[in-house]
Amino acid sequence: MRGLPTDLPDNASFSHKMSREDTMSVILRRERGDLLHRQLFLALREQIRRGAYREGDPIPTEDQLCQSFGVSRITVRRAVADLVEEGWLEKRLGRGTFVKQTAAKPQNRTGSTFTESLAKRSKQTKVTVLEVSKCSPPPSVAAAMGLADDAQVMYASRLRSISGVPLLFIDSWVMPEYAGTIKNDTLEKRSITEMLLSQGVRFRYVTEEISAVAAEPHVAASLHVEVGSPLLCVARLVSKDVGKTVMYLMAYMTSERSRVVFSHEEQDLDRMYEAKLIHDIDAYDADQ
Amino acid sequence: MRGLPTDLPDNASFSHKMSREDTMSVILRRERGDLLHRQLFLALREQIRRGAYREGDPIPTEDQLCQSFGVSRITVRRAVADLVEEGWLEKRLGRGTFVKQTAAKPQNRTGSTFTESLAKRSKQTKVTVLEVSKCSPPPSVAAAMGLADDAQVMYASRLRSISGVPLLFIDSWVMPEYAGTIKNDTLEKRSITEMLLSQGVRFRYVTEEISAVAAEPHVAASLHVEVGSPLLCVARLVSKDVGKTVMYLMAYMTSERSRVVFSHEEQDLDRMYEAKLIHDIDAYDADQ
Numbered sequence: 019m020r021g022l023p024t025d026l027p028d029n030a031s032f033s034h035k036m037s038r039e040d041t042m043s044v045i046l047r048r049e050r051g052d053l054l055h056r057q058l059f060l061a062l063r064e065q066i067r068r069g070a071y072r073e074g075d076p077i078p079t080e081d082q083l084c085q086s087f088g089v090s091r092i093t094v095r096r097a098v099a100d101l102v103e104e105g106w107l108e109k110r111l112g113r114g115t116f117v118k119q120t121a122a123k124p125q126n127r128t129g130s131t132f133t134e135s136l137a138k139r140s141k142q143t144k145v146t147v148l149e150v151s152k153c154s155p156p157p158s159v160a161a162a163m164g165l166a167d168d169a170q171v172m173y174a175s176r177l178r179s180i181s182g183v184p185l186l187f188i189d190s191w192v193m194p195e196y197a198g199t200i201k202n203d204t205l206e207k208r209s210i211t212e213m214l215l216s217q218g219v220r221f222r223y224v225t226e227e228i229s230a231v232a233a234e235p236h237v238a239a240s241l242h243v244e245v246g247s248p249l250l251c252v253a254r255l256v257s258k259d260v261g262k263t264v265m266y267l268m269a270y271m272t273s274e275r276s277r278v279v280f281s282h283e284e285q286d287l288d289r290m291y292e293a294k295l296i297h298d299i300d301a302y303d304a305d306q
Numbered sequence: 307m308r309g310l311p312t313d314l315p316d317n318a319s320f321s322h323k324m325s326r327e328d329t330m331s332v333i334l335r336r337e338r339g340d341l342l343h344r345q346l347f348l349a350l351r352e353q354i355r356r357g358a359y360r361e362g363d364p365i366p367t368e369d370q371l372c373q374s375f376g377v378s379r380i381t382v383r384r385a386v387a388d389l390v391e392e393g394w395l396e397k398r399l400g401r402g403t404f405v406k407q408t409a410a411k412p413q414n415r416t417g418s419t420f421t422e423s424l425a426k427r428s429k430q431t432k433v434t435v436l437e438v439s440k441c442s443p444p445p446s447v448a449a450a451m452g453l454a455d456d457a458q459v460m461y462a463s464r465l466r467s468i469s470g471v472p473l474l475f476i477d478s479w480v481m482p483e484y485a486g487t488i489k490n491d492t493l494e495k496r497s498i499t500e501m502l503l504s505q506g507v508r509f510r511y512v513t514e515e516i517s518a519v520a521a522e523p524h525v526a527a528s529l530h531v532e533v534g535s536p537l538l539c540v541a542r543l544v545s546k547d548v549g550k551t552v553m554y555l556m557a558y559m560t561s562e563r564s565r566v567v568f569s570h571e572e573q574d575l576d577r578m579y580e581a582k583l584i585h586d587i588d589a590y591d592a593d594q
Contacts, residue, residue: 053450053513053514053515053541053542053543054450054451054452054543054549054551056513057511057513057543057545057548058548058549060511060548061511061547061548087548087549088452088549088550089452089548089549090452093452161342162341162342163342164342164376164377164378164381223345223348223349225341225344225345225567226341226567227341227565227566227567228516228538228565228566228567229538229561229565229566230518230519230536230537230538230539230560230561231518231536231561232535232536246534247520247536248518248519248520248535248536248537249518249536250516250517250518250538251518251561253341254341255341255342255345257345259349260345260346260348260349260375260377261342261346261375261376261377262376263342272518273517273518273519273539277515277516277517278515278516278517279513279514279515279516
């Protein structure tokens with residue numbers, strides 16, 4: 019996948035871990051072996067791509083995978099679950115885990131397309147529109163967008179959740195010429211990025227910045243964290259061309275629930291990273 | 307560039323902004339137009355690559371660039387400064403800015419190699435070795451490395467600074483079989499990654515995770531921030547192969563001084579991002 023999935027997702031899988039028994043409840047489990055299971059995921063995916071296991075064939079059992087890779091059962095389970103989620107493997111009840119028939123098809127090899135994953139992400143999270151208004155952005159945002167301080171833009175504030183667990187608090191500022199469709203009711207159905215892309219707006223440059231900030235009261239309240247607790251903040255500037263800003267977005271998330279993960283395969287250290295955002299809703303107590 | 311430059315830098319430029327007049331002092335200036343200047347950087351670099359300006363030719367003046375891209379002078383200056391730093395442009399005193407003679411050479415097109423940039427990074431930052439010891443890692447680290455809780459590894463704690471400004475607090479845990487050269491005096495000269503690579507250790511999988519954490523007292527003291535203030539934490543797991551961990555690293559930095567930036571060129575949203583870490587030592591008061 020590419021880049022950081024917030025409102026403008028990428029083609030990475032959205033790794034929220036739901037209970038298998040009850041997909042509406044939240045597993046209260048959090049582990050620190052995330053990077054290890056990610057590496058096993060990469061290794062197994064590479065084996066499937068290379069054809070080490072053929073379509074429709076079973077993969078080794080959990081025990082065999084634990085032994086051959088020298089990792090724990092929990093690591094194996096999480097890597098396999100991610101491969102199932104990304105469509106490489108499929109579980110057959112009582113029979114084991116198999117390489118999916120379509121897994122080797124080229125169009126599946128690099129995951130789903132950007133637009134597909136965007137639609138998937140929108141469906142996976144429930145969006146609550148907190149505010150939509152025309153306003154002058156804060157000076158820091160105006161500077162980031164290359165605007166005068168008194169320029170008017172469309173502002174939208176949204177919260178994305180899964181199963182009632184708030185994951186992303188998103189502030190967006192959209193240039194007026196692209197903001198025609200941005201309203202309370204349309205935002206509940208589609209992301210801003212989806213709307214812009216469907217209008218044919220070009221995304222020539224997308225730059226992002228990750229920082230850590232202390233939670234302000236209104237963000238803290240929405241994300242159900244204490245005021246002042248550390249939040250990851252992903253800022254994204256989308257431009258049609260240099261100096262032609264389309265939108266600016268700031269997404270806040272708590273590390274208790276969301277992290278950004280990069281994977282780097284192969285020895286070649288000059289290759290680019292894959293980036294992934296993992297939401298750990300497991301760690302969150304829904305009754306909070 | 308690729309991945310997050312901490313102890314294991316990439317081939318991105320290390321954008322610390324030193325005063326031109328006195329490279330030992332720190333500019334107390336911080337702006338929010340970072341993403342905008344980054345996009346201009348990408349656009350100009352693309353023009354140089356495509357040969358829009360020939361080697362040795364002058365590029366347009368600041369005024370012309372401001373006008374043609376519709377951006378501010380400060381944005382132009384920062385983009386040009388970064389292109390100079392990365393070796394695409396050169397300033398000639400009193401004459402202007404020119405495309406460097408070597409800029410069009412293929413080996414320069416994608417920036418310096420990983421190993422080159424690694425050496426450069428090591429030189430640019432001053433490392434203070436805080437601790438080197440054999441120990442059992444904390445349970446969370448042991449889990450991340452796939453080790454039993456009582457496993458012994460080599461632990462090193464370091465602080466990387468520029469001009470007395472602390473930027474990165476780095477905890478590292480290295481598997482004993484690779485830790486032979488890791489000592490107080492060797493760590494002052496080379497990064498752990500440089501040492502491992504020169505020993506021929508393969509880095510088959512490198513995975514990273516970014517989170518936001520509250521500064522613990524000893525980290526806060528080293529980074530000169532308040533206890534509990536939000537820090538970016540980059541955790542990195544380096545493996546020879548799946549289940550064969552080489553090292554685990556956690557780098558802490560304050561967003562006041564360091565951020566992680568990703569750039570995405572072109573309309574193709576399925577392409578990978580470039581990632582960049584920018585240290586804003588400008589914002590830091592050295593007398594603190």
